[in-house]
Amino acid sequence: MASILDSVDQRTQLVGENRLEILLFRLSGRQLFAINVFKVQEVLQMPRLNRMPHRHPCVCGVVNLRGQTLPVIDLAKAIGMRPLQSEASTIIVTEYNRSVQAFLVSSVERIFNLNWEAVQPPPSGAGRQHYLTSITKVDDQLVEIIDVEKVLAEIVPYNAQVSSELLADPIFKKAAGREVLIVDDSGVALAQLSETLSQLNLTIHTASDGLKGLQKLQQWADAGEVLTDKLLMVFTDAEMPEMDGYRLTAEIRQDPRLRDLYVVLHTSLSGNFNEAMVKKVGCDNFLSKFQPDRLVDVIRDRLLRD
Structure with a gap:
């Protein structure tokens, strides 16, 4: 699955054209979710998971990937859904805000190219609106784009204080x-x-x-x-x-x-x-x-x- 991102360097031409590419994945059930491809480093089967005492409830544990220790976050649990821990083994390794982490998901579908004009804010009253930045449609199916910054801020609270x-x-x-x-x-x-x-x-x-x-x-x-x-x-x-x-x-x-x-x-x-x-x-x-x-x-x- 890591090969799904092999051609990411070719995608820089999208910048300035109001276009993006999203990585589609599922957590549980048929609902599609997505994040921006440019935040994804790789997709792979989860290596051996090491449990940690006193970890955040949404953190399954840590994995060692080529000498780097990464936290694995149960993304479904983090956005208020039923936890995936015992029924998923696919992780998406991402970089946000100068930190690298892995998200546990049920399955990864594919990369999809679209125009930002086709991406809309989530409707008011949407059940998971709290954790979405936007929504779009792929093949007439609703796709929920996750606010990963919010997920991470709840696990590691930010500090806005200036020295x-x-x-x-x-x-x-x-x-x-x-x-x-x-x-x-x-x-x-x-x-x-x-x-x-x-x-x-x-x-x-x-x-x-x-x-x-x-x-x-x-x-x-x-x-x-x-x-x-x-x-x-x-x-x-x-x-x-x-x-x-x-x-x-x-x-x-x-x-x-x-x-x-x-x-x-x-x-x-x-x-x-x-x-x-x-x-x-x-x-x-x-x-x-x-x-x-x-x-x-x-x-x-x-x-x-x-």
């Missing part, structure tokens, strides 16, 4: 009252960024996908506001329904009223991959999630240029 040494820098007096726009489809990511940036007394605007973010910017511009005066910067996730962060950045650069905005790609996707793509679409900076001090360093650099 006191950084906050003591007098340059941050210039940040008070300035405005930023955060564009991200993950409620956890929005909370992380907002909690950190509020320590600098910044005024924070949010949008839950790239299209909503672009519309907000256009509305401000239509109202006669000078966006480079209004906003210190824009933070955008990479993968979002309707319009991804790469396309959002490209749209910003094509609009004369927006093109000089300072745009930071803030994403849980692979650092090496994104550093190359930042240049392709025209972002000003790249930041892996979630690093409070590094985030504040990016703000500091921007204030020094202002």
Whole structure:
């Protein structure tokens, strides 16, 4: 099954085209779930599982994979479904927010290529909405795209506190009252960024996908506001329904009223991959999630240029 990802390097051409590829899998029953292929390192039969005392209830144990010890998370249990532990042996090894972990699943189906415009936010009242970033359809079957950042945040709670040494820098007096726009489809990511940036007394605007973010910017511009005066910067996730962060950045650069905005790609996707793509679409900076001090360093650099 590891060969399912052999051609992943060829897929970088999707970036900037508002397209993505998702890995389809099942947990229990017939419902299809998915995550972005670019967050997947490999798919394989689970090696020998080592149980750990005092582990989180959703962590089955750890496996040793080529000298690296990885936690194995029962993804079904983590999103409120019946645990899979005794009836599944397939794991998806992923990298999120600079950490590598494995998710236990029932079976892996295939990789599917689609347009972000075909991906929608989950409907209100959906049973697992709490753990979904979006939904789509494949062959007329509903696919639920999991908010892995939320799953991981519940297992290892995040810390949004900025070090006191950084906050003591007098340059941050210039940040008070300035405005930023955060564009991200993950409620956890929005909370992380907002909690950190509020320590600098910044005024924070949010949008839950790239299209909503672009519309907000256009509305401000239509109202006669000078966006480079209004906003210190824009933070955008990479993968979002309707319009991804790469396309959002490209749209910003094509609009004369927006093109000089300072745009930071803030994403849980692979650092090496994104550093190359930042240049392709025209972002000003790249930041892996979630690093409070590094985030504040990016703000500091921007204030020094202002």
